Amino acid sequence: MTGSVGPIVSQNYGAQYYHRVRETLVASLKMTMVCVIITWITLYVFQNEIVTIFAPKGVALDIVHLFCDYLVASYFFLGLLFVSNTIFNNLSRPLFSTGFNWGRATLGTIPLVWIGAHWGPFGILYGQAVGMIIFGSVAVLTAFWVVNHLDHATPRKTLR
DSSP: OHHHHHHHHHHHHHTTOHHHHHHHHHHHHHHHHHHHHHHHHHHHHTHHHHHHHHOOOTHHHHHHHHHHHTGGGGHHHHHHHHHHHHHHHHTTOHHHHHHHHHHHHTTTTHHHHHHHGGGOHHHHHHHHHHHHHHHHHHHHHHHHHHHHTGGGTSOOOOOO
């Protein structure tokens, strides 16, 4: 999805239709939410079949159930980060994209996973999820800030 959002954002930014850039951001976030909800429901409903196919044992079995029950929802926030990166890259703010990606991969993963490791494999997964939630949330708030300040840089065009 993020590959198709970029050209839409760029075209409307170039045409100075900033309200459309915002609409594209909002629509992308809604689509991300719908995709994660459908995936979450599917994994939740069919987790026993998944377990049957892959036949995990012991802790691995518990991890599969934990992921299907709860942790898959954290990928919504990873989607927020990806959509935000598309906004940043197409609105001439590539350092924001780089910063948020680097931050999630390091500050949003290493210390949180290390702390979570004190509670075993479940803590590790929760730590990773917390990092996605933090960086995805801050990235999307920053993306909205960037989009909301577009019309301050140049005069706004309206459709006629």
